[in-house]
Amino acid sequence: MYNHQEIEKKWQAKWIQDEVYKTKTDQSKPKYYILDMFPYPSGVGLHVGHPKGYIATDIFARLKMMQGYNVLHPMGFDAFGLPTENYAIKNKIQPQKATDDNIATYKKQLSILGFCYDWQREVITTDPSYYKWTQWTFLQMFKRGLAYESFEPINWCPSCKTGLANEDLDNGHCERCGTPVILKKLRQWVLRITDYAERMLVDLDKLPDWESSTKEMQKNWIGRSEGAEIDFKILETDQKIKVFTTRVDTIFGCTYVVVAPENKIVQALKDKITNLSEVNEYIEECQNKTDLQRTDLNKEKTGVKLKGAKAINPFNGEEVEIFIADYVLNSYGTGAVMAVPAHDERDFEFAHKMGLRIKAVIFATDNSEYNGKYAFLDDGVLRNSGEFTGLDSATARQKMTDWLVDNNFGDKKINYKIKDWVFSRQRYWGEPIPLIHCENCGVVPVPESELPLVLPVVKSYEPSDNGESPLATISDWVNVKCPKCGGAGKRETNTMPQWAGSCWYYLRYIDPKNNEVLVNKELEKYWSPVDFYVGGAEHATRHLIYARFWHKFLFDIGVVNYEEPFTKLKHVGLIMGEDGRKMSKRWGNVINPDKIVSQFGADSLRVYEMFMGPFEQSCAWNTNGLIGAKKFLDKIVSLGEMTEFKEDKEIKSRLHKTIKKVSEDISGFYFNTAVSALMILVNEIIEKKNKISALPLSREDFYKFLQILSPFAPHLSEELAEKLGKKESIFASSWPQYDEELIKDETINLVVQINGKFRASLLVAHDISEKEVLELVLAQENLKKWFENAEILKTIFVPGKLINIVVK
RNA sequence: GCCGCGGUGGCGGAACUGGUAGACGCGCUGGACUUAAAAUCCAGUUGUAGCGAUACAGUGCGGGUUCGAUUCCCGCCCGCGGCACCA
Numbered sequence: 001m002y003n004h005q006e007i008e009k010k011w012q013a014k015w016i017q018d019e020v021y022k023t024k025t026d027q028s029k030p031k032y033y034i035l036d037m038f039p040y041p042s043g044v045g046l047h048v049g050h051p052k053g054y055i056a057t058d059i060f061a062r063l064k065m066m067q068g069y070n071v072l073h074p075m076g077f078d079a080f081g082l083p084t085e086n087y088a089i090k091n092k093i094q095p096q097k098a099t100d101d102n103i104a105t106y107k108k109q110l111s112i113l114g115f116c117y118d119w120q121r122e123v124i125t126t127d128p129s130y131y132k133w134t135q136w137t138f139l140q141m142f143k144r145g146l147a148y149e150s151f152e153p154i155n156w157c158p159s160c161k162t163g164l165a166n167e168d169l170d171n172g173h174c175e176r177c178g179t180p181v182i183l184k185k186l187r188q189w190v191l192r193i194t195d196y197a198e199r200m201l202v203d204l205d206k207l208p209d210w211e212s213s214t215k216e217m218q219k220n221w222i223g224r225s226e227g228a229e230i231d232f233k234i235l236e237t238d239q240k241i242k243v244f245t246t247r248v249d250t251i252f253g254c255t256y257v258v259v260a261p262e263n264k265i266v267q268a269l270k271d272k273i274t275n276l277s278e279v280n281e282y283i284e285e286c287q288n289k290t291d292l293q294r295t296d297l298n299k300e301k302t303g304v305k306l307k308g309a310k311a312i313n314p315f316n317g318e319e320v321e322i323f324i325a326d327y328v329l330n331s332y333g334t335g336a337v338m339a340v341p342a343h344d345e346r347d348f349e350f351a352h353k354m355g356l357r358i359k360a361v362i363f364a365t366d367n368s369e370y371n372g373k374y375a376f377l378d379d380g381v382l383r384n385s386g387e388f389t390g391l392d393s394a395t396a397r398q399k400m401t402d403w404l405v406d407n408n409f410g411d412k413k414i415n416y417k418i419k420d421w422v423f424s425r426q427r428y429w430g431e432p433i434p435l436i437h438c439e440n441c442g443v444v445p446v447p448e449s450e451l452p453l454v455l456p457v458v459k460s461y462e463p464s465d466n467g468e469s470p471l472a473t474i475s476d477w478v479n480v481k482c483p484k485c486g487g488a489g490k491r492e493t494n495t496m497p498q499w500a501g502s503c504w505y506y507l508r509y510i511d512p513k514n515n516e517v518l519v520n521k522e523l524e525k526y527w528s529p530v531d532f533y534v535g536g537a538e539h540a541t542r543h544l545i546y547a548r549f550w551h552k553f554l555f556d557i558g559v560v561n562y563e564e565p566f567t568k569l570k571h572v573g574l575i576m577g578e579d580g581r582k583m584s585k586r587w588g589n590v591i592n593p594d595k596i597v598s599q600f601g602a603d604s605l606r607v608y609e610m611f612m613g614p615f616e617q618s619c620a621w622n623t624n625g626l627i628g629a630k631k632f633l634d635k636i637v638s639l640g641e642m643t644e645f646k647e648d649k650e651i652k653s654r655l656h657k658t659i660k661k662v663s664e665d666i667s668g669f670y671f672n673t674a675v676s677a678l679m680i681l682v683n684e685i686i687e688k689k690n691k692i693s694a695l696p697l698s699r700e701d702f703y704k705f706l707q708i709l710s711p712f713a714p715h716l717s718e719e720l721a722e723k724l725g726k727k728e729s730i731f732a733s734s735w736p737q738y739d740e741e742l743i744k745d746e747t748i749n750l751v752v753q754i755n756g757k758f759r760a761s762l763l764v765a766h767d768i769s770e771k772e773v774l775e776l777v778l779a780q781e782n783l784k785k786w787f788e789n790a791e792i793l794k795t796i797f798v799p800g801k802l803i804n805i806v807v808k
Numbered sequence: 809g810c811c812g813c814g815g816u817g818g819c820g821g822a823a824c825u826g827g828u829a830g831a832c833g834c835g836c837u838g839g840a841c842u843u844a845a846a847a848u849c850c851a852g853u854u855g856u857a858g859c860g861a862u863a864c865a866g867u868g869c870g871g872g873u874u875c876g877a878u879u880c881c882c883g884c885c886c887g888c889g890g891c892a893c894c895a
Contacts, residue, residue: 672821
C-alpha cells in the first residue's frame with residue numbers, strides 16, 4: 001500500500017513547475033505529432049470510459065519523448081453546437097457560461113490523470129481568436145464558389161428546430177435528440193463537398209495506416225457509381241425526363257419511367273396531366289411523411305400514374321408510361337429512373353403491384369430462361385435489344401453509352417451518394433457565417449479585416465419555429481452597411497454546424513496564438529501531418545469526412561503542404577458499464593473517474609484501462625480488475641523499499657526481454673500485452689527476491705525497469721526513481737535499449753511431438769542438432785512406449801523449437 | 809439485403825510469418841497468519857477417467873489441406889458495428 005494521493009499530487013505539480021511537457025520546436029530533432037480527438041465538454045463531465053484513448057496516446061507520447069522525438073501532444077475543446085445550447089436552455093444559463101463551466105470541469109478531471117499535454121497550446125473552438133480562422137476559411141470557400149445558398153428541401157429536426165446535414169442523422173432520426181426528421185424547404189448555406197468526392201475516395205488508398213473498416217465506411221458513404229444520364233423525351237412536348245442508370249444494358253427492358261414526387265418535371269407537365277388532383281394528392285401525402293416512413297423498406301411501394309403524359313425510350317422509340325412514386329429519391333441522380341422490372345428488384349416490386357409489363361432482355365450465360373418470379377440482377381447476354389442483341393452486359397454498357405453520346409441522347413455520368421454539406425443551422429451557439437445580404441450587390445462577404453465576426457450576446461437564444469436563427473432578432477447587429485456599395489445590408493443570421501470548428505483544429509495546435517495567419521507556414525511544414533490520430537469510430541463518416549474535405553481545400557489554397565491530414569488512425573473501443581451496457585445515467589451504471597482516482601490512484605486507473613483488453617475493442621468495466629492493477633503497483637512499491645541490490649542473470653535476461661516487448665507493444669498499441677509482460681517481470685523479481693532477500697537487479701537495471709513502467713504509471717515511477725537518487729525527471733531520460741545477447745536463451749524447452757501430438761518437452765541447448773535430439777528422445781524412459789512395435793517413418797525438426805516423429 | 813469485424817475456461821483475454829492452446833489478470837477452492845474478519849502470503853483451478861504417472865476430448869458447427877490447424881481453404885450457424893428503395 002502506498003499513498004497515491006500524495007505522490008500523484010506532488011508529481012503533477014512538479015511537472016508543471018519544471019515544464020517537463022512543454023513542446024519544443026527544436027527542428028534538428030525528428031518530430032512526432034500524436035493527437036486525440038478533442039472532447040466535447042458536456043454538462044455531465046467525463047466518465048471512466050472517456051480517458052481510455054487519452055491514456056493510450058499519453059503512453060505512446062511518453063515513449064516517443066524518451067526515444068528522442070520532439071513530441072506534439074496537445075489538447076483542446078470542441079464546444080460550439082447543439083448539446084451545449086440545449087443544455088444551456090434547459091438549465092437557464094448562457095451557452096458561453098455553460099461552456100466555460102463544462103471546460104473547467106473537464107480540465108480538472110483530465111489533470112488528475114497525469115497526462116503530458118502541453119496546455120499552453122490549448123485550442124477552444126468557441127474562442128473568437130480561433131473561430132476567426134474558421135470564418136476565414138469559410139470565406140475562402142465562398143470566394144471560390146464552394147459555398148452556395150440553396151433553397152432545396154433538407155432534413156429538418158422539428159424538436160431542435162434546425163436544418164441538418166445527412167451526416168447528422170442516425171437512421172432517419174436527429175442524431176442529437178432522436179426525433180424523426182422531416183424534409184423541409186429552407187434557405188440554407190451548403191458546401192460543395194461533392195466536388196471533392198472523387199479525391200476523397202481515391203486518396204483513401206494513400207492511407208495504409210488507417211483501419212480498413214474506416215476506409216470501407218467512407219467509401220460506402222461517398223458511394224461512387226458510374227453510369228449514364230439518358231434523356232427520355234416526353235411525347236408531344238419539348239420537355240424531357242433525364243434519368244440516371246448504371247445499367248444502360250437493360251434499357252430495352254424499360255417499360256415505364258418513375259420520377260420523384262418533388263421532381264420539377266411534374267410541375268412542368270401540369271398541362272398535360274389529366275389526373276392532376278390525384279397527382280397533387282399523392283405529392284402532398286408524401287410531404288407529410290417523415291423521412292423514416294418514406295424510406296422504410298418494409299412498406300409497400302406506392303405511386304401514381306401521370307395520365308396523359310408518355311415518355312419515349314431513345315433506343316427503340318417505344319412510348320412508356322410515367323409514374324411518380326416516393327421510392328425514387330429526388331436527391332439522388334436526376335430524381336428520375338427508367339424502370340426495368342425484369343432486372344431491378346424495386347421496379348419489379350412496383351410493376352407487380354401496379355400490374356405493369358415486365359420485359360426480360362438480359363439472360364444468363366448458361367442460356368437458362370427467365371422465370372419471371374424475381375428480377376434477374378446479374379450481368380448476362382442481351383436479347384431483344386436491337387443492334388445490341390448478343391452482346392454481354394459490360395460491352396453493351398460501353399457501346400450503348402457511346403451510342404447515347406453520338407445521338408445526343410445523353411452522356412456518361414458518375415454519381416455520388418454523399419451530398420453537399422448543409423452548413424447552416426438556425427441556432428444560436430455556433431460561428432456566425434460572415435456574409436451580408438445587400439439588395440444591390442447580392443451576398444457580400446464580411447471583409448477579412450473585420451474578422452472575427454463575434455457572436456453577439458443575445459437575450460433569448462431559444463430556437464424559433466420560423467426557420468430563422470435567434471440572431472435575426474437583434475436588429476442592431478443584423479442591419480449593417482454593405483461593405484461593397486455602402487447601402488443597406490443585413491447580416492446572415494444562420495450559424496455554422498457543430499462540426500465546423502473540428503475540421504481544422506489540429507492545425508491550430510501547431511501555432512495556436514497566431515493572429516496573422518491560420519498557421520505559420522514554416523511551423524506547419526515542420527509539425528504536419530498529424531502522425532497518429534486516435535478517437536472514437538463514431539466519427540468515421542462525420543468528423544473524419546468533413547476534416548479531410550476541409551483539409552484538401554486548405555491544401556488547394558496553399559495553407560497546408562500535404563493532402564491528407566492524418567497519416568495513421570486508430571479507434572478506441574468503448575468501456576461499458578459493469579452490467580455490459582453503455583455507461584449512461586439512464587442505466588445508473590456510470591463510473592466516475594474522480595472517485596476512482598481518489599480511491600485507487602490515477603496510475604492504477606491507467607494500468608487497468610490499458611490491461612482490460614485490446615485497445616480497439618469494447619470491454620465491460622470491472623472494479624475487481626482495477627484492484628488487480630492496484631495490487632500490481634503495490635508490489636512494485638514493495639520492491640522500491642529494498643535497499644540491497646544483487647544482480648541475477650536470469651532476471652537481467654527477463655528484463656531485457658521485457659524492454660523489447662514493452663517497446664514493441666506500445667508502438668503497436670498492444671497495451672494489454674505490454675502490461676502483462678511487466679507483470680510477469682515483477683512476479684519473477686519478487687519470486688527471486690524472496691529467495692535471496694535482496695533485489696535481484698542492479699540499481700541501473702531497476703531504473704531501467706522504472707523507465708519502461710513510467711509511461712503506464714508516471715507518478716509512481718518518478719517517485720521511485722527519485723528514491724533511487726535520480727535528480728531529473730524520468731521523462732527526460734532516454735528509453736532503455738535491450739541487449740540482443742541477453743535475450744538469447746542458452747537452453748530452451750524443445751517440444752517433442754509424436755504423430756503431431758505433444759508428448760514431452762526437453763530442456764536442451766538452443767543449438768542442438770536433429771541427430772542429438774533424436775538420440776535423446778529415444779533414450780527417454782517415459783517416451784519408450786511410443787516406439788515399441790513401431791517404425792519411425794520420418795522426423796520433422798524445427799531447430800530450436802520442435803521435433804515431430806512420425807511413427808507407425 | 810449489402811459491406812466490415814468477431815466467436816478460445818466461470819469471466820476479461822494471451823498464443824510471432826501453422827509448431828506445448830488457455831500467458832497475464834479477475835473469480836473460485838484449499839491452506840498459512842488472526843480470537844475473528846479484512847489485507848497479505850502459499851498451493852490449485854478447461855473437461856472426463858484415475859490416488860498417481862498418465863490417457864482421451866477440447867478454440868461456434870461440418871468438411872478439407874498438412875507430419876502438425878485457434879491460425880490456411882470450402883460450406884454453414886451465431887454475435888457486433890456500419891450502410892440501407894442510391895437506380
